[in-house]
Amino acid sequence: MSTEKIPYKIYLSENELPTAWYNMRADMKKKPAPLLNPGTHQPMTAQELGGVFCEELVKQELDNDTRFFEIPTEIRDFYKMYRPSPLVRAYCLEEKLKTPAKIYYKFEGNNTSGSHKLNSAIAQAYYAKKQGLKGVTTETGAGQWGTALSMACAYLGLDCKVFMVKVSYEQKPFRREVMRTYGASVTPSPSTETEVGRRILAAHPGTTGSLGCAISEAVEVAVSTEGYRYVLGSVLNQVLLHQSVIGLETKAALDKYGIKADMIIGCAGGGSNLGGLIAPFMGEKLRGEADYEMIAVEPASCPSFTRGVYAYDFCDTGMVCPLAKMYTLGSDFIPAPNHAGGLRYHGMSSTLSELYDQGLMTARSVPQTDVFEAAETFARVEGILPAPESSHAIKVAMDEAIKCRETGEEKTIVFGLTGTGYFDLVAYQKFNDGLMDDYIPTDEELAAARAKLPKVD
Secondary structure (H helix, E strand, O other): OOOOOOOOEEOOOHHHOOOEEEOHHHHOOOOOOOOEOOOOOOEOOHHHHOOOOOHHHHHHHHOOOOOEEEOOHHHHHHHOOOOOOOEEEOHHHHHHHOOOOEEEEEEOOOOOOOEOOHHHHHHHHHHHHHOOOOEEEEEEOOOHHHHHHHHHHHHHOOEEEEEEEHHHHHHOHHHHHHHHHOOOEEEEEOOOOOHHHHHHHHHOOOOOOOHHHHHHHHHHHHHHOOOEEEOOOOOOHHHHHHHHHHHHHHHHHHHHOOOOOOEEEEEOOOOHHHHHHHHHHHHHHHOOOOOOEEEEEEEOOOOHHHHOEEEEEEOOOOOOOOEEEEEEOOOOOOOOOOOOHHHOOOOOOHHHHHHHHOOOOEEEEEOHHHHHHHHHHHHHHHOOOEOHHHHHHHHHHHHHHHHHHHHOOOOEEEEEEOEEOOOOHHHHHHHHOOOOOOOOOOHHHHHHHHOOOOOOO
16 A cells, blocks of 8 residues: 555546446346336336437446446546546544544535536436437436536537426525526426326325426426437436446545545435445455445435335336336335435335345435434534535444444445535524424335335236
């Protein structure tokens, strides 16, 4: 190992920007279960998926064998506006916790969208433009994905229609206005603009919405509007593929100083940032080249991994999307309106679900007030106001560092700081005013949602 003191920020040069995305599925002996047609329960074909998604993205979605996909020059050139992103040594947090652990975080908030979501947004918009489409539709929870996609579409001259989870639409008006500034139309979901939205409102009067609801509406508009396709900010294999740029850069930065991570931690909603962060490390683990402890952290109010079941389920509340085998709470489950809007999804990536089921990674759920307490500690010593989603990873990273203080172990902990929380100040205000609560679903509520899972042989 280099004897040089590790800098606060480890930067890669522009020439060290990854040239290809890494596909974890290529190294998995047992592959993720295929998407199923909800009518026939047969694996979805490329032709069927092509009615919803862009053609090139369908190829990426279904390819379980190609290890690397070359990143097109146009996308790499866009990446260079904000990538490579820094890997930061959290010296101040280490001192605050009095821990022998070494803590690093990969900071993905250094762009106007404020999060990692731009990594996949520009890729999906690029393939839509290349296909000659007029525009795309999507959903967004807290607003990071919608913001990123609106930026990418503005850059490429595409129309962008966003369905934003109603509670976030109301809690985060400024995130909404950023999207509109970049030319996107933004509709609170569920809405009366779609058939599926009206159906959800009838079944759940006064609902604050969920990512599952917004997905249903965005898909309906995409398939019923000529020249449009649907794009998704998380969950799908194609998104994890694009987000692997995060992990590839993280590993390259660690390797630059001869650092070996012991533990890698990421927040988990649908799985995009977590899958991207762990990708090359999981690849080494799958190939038997190295071992790491990898932890997914989710909200206690929406505990897909820790309290869900591994089963085929609809990816959306309106039940118009394909069936995916994943850890799920049931597509009918509408989470409590907590402030980590990007994690309010009933299911999880099929790839991550399979890895979790094989015991290759673990998961924890944490209550909201504990998350914000950790977020404020981090902000006061590290100088960045973290997004509520990222703060789930911060909470568990701090817990693990405290364990090291108690045991004397000198572990190296790496976590993903997916973005900033400057559009989440209503949430911070509620926490500071003592008005934030910790709603945790009961076993009876979860059982009721699970009872509606589709019957798949």
